[in-house]
Amino acid sequence: MIGAEIETRMETFMRIALLAATTLVLTMSAAGADIIEERQAIMKERGDIMRVLGPIAQGQQPFDADTVLAALERMNENALGDSIMDYFPEGTETGGDTRATPAVWEDSEAFVEIETTYSANIQAAVDAAPGDLDEFRAAFGPIAAQCGACHERFRTQQ
Amino acid sequence: MNRATRFSLALLALAGAAGVAAWVMTAPATLDAAELATLPQGDAERGERVFWASGCASCHAREGATGDDMLELAGGLELETDFGTFVAPNISMHPTDGIGDWSAADLANAMLRGVSPDGRHYYPAFPYASYARMEMGDVADLYAFMRTLPEVEGRASGNALAFPYTIRRGVGLWKAMHLDEGPVLALPDEDDTVARGQYLVEGPGHCGECHTPRDFTGGLDTSRWLAGGPSMEGPGRIPNITPSADGIGSWSEFEIAAYLESGFTPDFDSAGGRMAAVIRNLARLPEEDRQAIAAYLKAIPAQP
Secondary structure, eight states, X not given: OHHHHHHHHHHHHHHHHHHHHHHHHHHHHHHHHHHHXXXXXXXXXXXXXXXXXXXXXXXXXXXXXXXXXXXXXXXXXXXXXXXXXXXXXXXXXXXXXXXXXXXXXXXXXXXXXXXXXHHHHHHHHHHHOOXXXXXXXXXXXXHHXXXXXXXXXXXXXX | OOHHHHHHHHHHHHHHHHHHHHHHHTSOOOOOHHHHTTOOOOOHHHHHHHHHHHTHHHHHSOTTOOGGGGGOOOOOOEEEETTEEEEOOOOSSOTTTSSXXXXXXXXXXXXXXXXXXXXXXXXXXXXXXXHTTXXXXXXXXXXXXXXXXXXXXXXXXXXXXXTTTTOGGGHHHHHHHHOOOSOSSOOTTOOHHHHHHHHHHHTTTOTHHHHSOBXXXXXXXXXXXXXXXXXXXSSSEEOOOSSSTTTTTTSOHHHHHHHHHHOBOTTOOBOOTHHHHHHHHHTTSOHHHHHHHHXXXXXXXXXX
8 A cells, every 4th residue: 555655656756857857858948949049139130230331331321320320329239248158058059040150169258259349349339429431430340340250260151 | 034923024114114104293393494584573562462362361370360460470270171181381481480481482383383392292272273373473572572571480280181192292193183374264355354353363362262162183173163062171161152143143243342341241241251361361452453353253154
């Protein structure tokens, strides 16, 4: 009788443990997938902002101080500074369709440094509030340079 | 001597002759005296333009170098390929660790013939198959510019190649098949801009070294010129840069030239991987050179 009860309890315990473990794994992988999607959305927004500022810097679109400042402020909000690794936690090296290279984790110091420089350069551009095309180009160049610098080592080839 | 012995001896002699022929065929061939006599006195200022066009810093500066650090040619960059790992050497002006003791003729033999001052073949990871199309005057100017660059101490580690690629002499065979200083494409009626672009892309710019697929012997398949293909360095693909739907047919000349300066595609994505360093070089060229490259890339045959 007692033996059977213990057995049932054990079974129940095992079931709960198994359920808990499964839930944990599922939540973790869901969180991993979510965070990959989240960081990709951040990068996509950067692309959207670049499509506003890039053509102005290239002289394809006319310079307008308000448009430029609004885009720079949006860029500032989007920038992650030294908290970028929050979006690249361990366990998200692969999965989703991430294009992050192993170097993000192997040399995270360099990775964070680029994002920090990028963010500081944006803040400087917002503070400068460029009044004409030349001022804008001078502030925008150092921001844009970080895109390639980061993709050089930290994004895989398609 | 019986018949069998005579036969064996004859076979041995034949094998020996074939060996000698192969040895002679694969001998490193330098520029001859008449060719070297056309090497003019170089001009360092013009040479700087050749330096950026040739992308020396992409492999020989420290990885990720920007600004003036691109002039410190310490070497060390590793190219991991199916043949093994090639390591870019120190080509700074250091007299023993670099190439500070080279003559202009040494540089010409290295770049145009792939032969070192001590008479050995270089592996074609050093893109002399493209540089072979360069003009003597440009090599002389480049030499004059490189003389002005700093000495950097330290030697990069050597290549780590797989057999049989460790047999340097075998490169002679590769050269017999693939070293051709003539233009890749015949473009009738090309104007001066396209001609300049052709020279830059096919010669010093050595774009085809990555953007043209290779055949099984490791040579460029010029029938698929600039059509892109698998990366030599593991996963990923190198883009098709011909004016086709699979390539950059939708890009305007302006957009190509702008990309070569800033790294931004018409969609404002930014160049990454090895291309980032290439852009840092090309950004230093006068605008007319980037426009010439763009004009050439619009003039070449479209490839799927």
